Amino acid sequence: MTVGMNLGMPGGDNIQELSVEELRAKYGSGLEIQSEENMLLSMGPQHPSTHGVLRLLLELDGETVVNLAPDIGFLHTGIEKNMESKTYTQALVMTDRMDYLAPMSNNFGYILAVEKLLGVEVTPRAEVIRVILGELTRILSHLVWLGTSALDVAAQSVFLYCFREREYILDIYEMVAGQRMMASYFRPGGLWRDVPEEFVPAIRNFLDFFPSRIDDYEALLKENPIFHKRTKGVGVISAEDAISMGLTGPSLRGSGVNWDIRKSIPYSGYENYDFEVPLGTEGDVYSRYLCRMKEMRQSLGIIKQALDRLPDGPVQIDDRKIVPPPRSELGRSMEAVIHHFKLWTEGFKAPKGYVFQRVESPKGEFACYLRGNDTSKPARVHFRTPSYVNLASLPIMAKGLFVADLVAIIGSIDIVLGEIDR
Amino acid sequence: MGVEQKLGNMGVVTTRLEDLVNWGRTNSTWPMLFGLACCAIEMMSTQASHYDASRFGMELMRPSPRQADLMIVAGRVSRKMAPVLRRLYDQMSDPKWVIAMGDCASCGGIFNNYAIVQGVDEIVPVDVYVAGCPPRPEALLDGIMTLHEKVRGEKLQEWA
Ligand code: SF4
Numbered sequence: 001m002t003v004g005m006n007l008g009m010p011g012g013d014n015i016q017e018l019s020v021e022e023l024r025a026k027y028g029s030g031l032e033i034q035s036e037e038n039m040l041l042s043m044g045p046q047h048p049s050t051h052g053v054l055r056l057l058l059e060l061d062g063e064t065v066v067n068l069a070p071d072i073g074f075l076h077t078g079i080e081k082n083m084e085s086k087t088y089t090q091a092l093v094m095t096d097r098m099d100y101l102a103p104m105s106n107n108f109g110y111i112l113a114v115e116k117l118l119g120v121e122v123t124p125r126a127e128v129i130r131v132i133l134g135e136l137t138r139i140l141s142h143l144v145w146l147g148t149s150a151l152d153v154a155a156q157s158v159f160l161y162c163f164r165e166r167e168y169i170l171d172i173y174e175m176v177a178g179q180r181m182m183a184s185y186f187r188p189g190g191l192w193r194d195v196p197e198e199f200v201p202a203i204r205n206f207l208d209f210f211p212s213r214i215d216d217y218e219a220l221l222k223e224n225p226i227f228h229k230r231t232k233g234v235g236v237i238s239a240e241d242a243i244s245m246g247l248t249g250p251s252l253r254g255s256g257v258n259w260d261i262r263k264s265i266p267y268s269g270y271e272n273y274d275f276e277v278p279l280g281t282e283g284d285v286y287s288r289y290l291c292r293m294k295e296m297r298q299s300l301g302i303i304k305q306a307l308d309r310l311p312d313g314p315v316q317i318d319d320r321k322i323v324p325p326p327r328s329e330l331g332r333s334m335e336a337v338i339h340h341f342k343l344w345t346e347g348f349k350a351p352k353g354y355v356f357q358r359v360e361s362p363k364g365e366f367a368c369y370l371r372g373n374d375t376s377k378p379a380r381v382h383f384r385t386p387s388y389v390n391l392a393s394l395p396i397m398a399k400g401l402f403v404a405d406l407v408a409i410i411g412s413i414d415i416v417l418g419e420i421d422r
Numbered sequence: 423m424g425v426e427q428k429l430g431n432m433g434v435v436t437t438r439l440e441d442l443v444n445w446g447r448t449n450s451t452w453p454m455l456f457g458l459a460c461c462a463i464e465m466m467s468t469q470a471s472h473y474d475a476s477r478f479g480m481e482l483m484r485p486s487p488r489q490a491d492l493m494i495v496a497g498r499v500s501r502k503m504a505p506v507l508r509r510l511y512d513q514m515s516d517p518k519w520v521i522a523m524g525d526c527a528s529c530g531g532i533f534n535n536y537a538i539v540q541g542v543d544e545i546v547p548v549d550v551y552v553a554g555c556p557p558r559p560e561a562l563l564d565g566i567m568t569l570h571e572k573v574r575g576e577k578l579q580e581w582a
Contacts, residue, residue: 048485074503078537100460163470
């Protein structure tokens with residue numbers, strides 16, 4: 001079968017017939033060969049430890065990485081462009097599918113941007129529930145990172161433990177939103193609906209048992225000599241380099257830079273919570289590991305504070321132009337029917353202008369640029385996704401090390417390709 | 423008068439060769455470790471402790487296509503990835519099967535645009551489609567069992 005063989009290559013080239021050098025020359029990967037003696041190796045896109053469909057072009061001297069260049073775009077989905085043809089509410093479902101390890105964090109950034117553009121403030125209850133779910137999402141994402149990056153350094157069992165707890169969080173997702181992963185639960189003007197009764201007990205239960213589970217994970221890795229050998233002093237990046245490469249999130253804080261959007265530019269009431277930003281000292285893979293582990297505990301603290309102060313009240317603002325009327329009103333009020341019809345056929349209109357909103361996603365600084373033009377569809381959406389920027393510092397971290405170290409480093413910067421390629 | 427006389431000679435089972443081969447194939451289908459997007463995370467969940475795909479003889483995910491019998495296309499296939507996917511499929515040794523996991527792999531899903539191949543059946547033959555965005559692990563397991571049913575009915579000739 002030859003259908004689709006030439007897909008993807010602009011000139012109609014058959015990718016199977018091109019050598020790495022030809023590919024590089026034609027499609028420009030940016031890899032500058034240092035010496036003709038060295039070997040060129042293409043790692044990925046089908047590789048167990050590139051965390052998706054990342055392709056790395058490596059220049060190897062024996063087993064030492066002399067130079068490398070990431071080749072991305074194997075998962076390019078056209079999300080930003082697609083969003084321009086959808087109403088603001090419909091476009092929300094696209095954001096889930098970017099960083100699919102932390103869907104609600106993406107919802108968070110996008111929804112805050114939409115609300116900023118509309119100039120609305122959500123209710124206190126919605127705000128607190130968002131924080132709870134945002135922090136749960138952080139744990140959700142860190143669990144996948146822990147499991148897979150441990151797999152990369154050949155610690156098999158951690159993965160199984162992490163996915164056990166992950167199921168619990170996914171059950172909470174399902175409880176509130178009806179979907180295990182792609183929740184789309186945050187909506188412009190609040191939440192899709194109020195959380196069910198079992199929500200608070202379920203979270204309390206989670207808060208009870210999860211700290212001991214973190215202890216379990218640490219018992220497996222933290223003092224493990226093999227893990228130390230694989231991670232300590234590997235993939236070091238200095239604070240200056242990290243800042244100049246635009247690194248964010250735990251990868252930046254592993255180098256000791258205190259930068260967390262929740263603290264520096266608080267959103268959704270994060271200034272009212274008492275928590276610490278864990279910092280590393282060495283800037284190596286192990287520091288980044290420690291940072292993320294501590295972050296999970298801090299997230300638990302935030303969730304606990306949020307639960308204690310969870311106010312009663314509505315979870316949606318009282319503006320029928322943005323939030324659809326409840327079902328019960330539809331039978332009684334003509335006005336409600338009209339609003340309902342307008343919202344589901346056309347959507348609400350957002351004013352002209354642009355906004356920029358950042359949130360701290362589990363992987364770093366997630367930002368959304370949104371431009372409205374008096375219609376119900378965004379004129380332009382752009383996302384600054386942490387994985388995309390973090391990937392750029394991979395060459396700095398990996399040069400001069402072994403290929404096996406490279407695998408550990410990719411795990412430690414916690415990239416997800418859906419977010420890089422969008 | 424031992425129990426063996428009551429039971430007859432249990433050491434020999436008569437069956438058709440086809441049934442025996444298909445029984446072997448269904449109970450040791452090794453999937454390829456091939457994650458593309460969001461659906462791959464649910465595929466990992468299926469593999470992990472809670473859903474435990476090893477109950478179906480699938481405890482080993484092979485990253486190398488040469489050692490795999492089953493390709494689970496878990497996620498959206500972009501135009502850049504399509505030739506790679508086809509190449510991986512060609513590298514798998516017969517007999518081989520394909521499950522299109524999720525809406526994106528089945529038909530493009532919510533991404534009807536320039537970047538996504540509208541259904542992976544444009545490039546490789548698909549045996550089972552699993553709906554959902556992403557499908558729950560139960561749904562994937564159901565897809566796997568559907569595939570098993572299909573394999574049980576196959577003729578040896580088909581792969582000869
Ligand atoms: S079907 Fe849904 S979950 Fe699966 S890859 Fe497509 S968008 Fe992601």
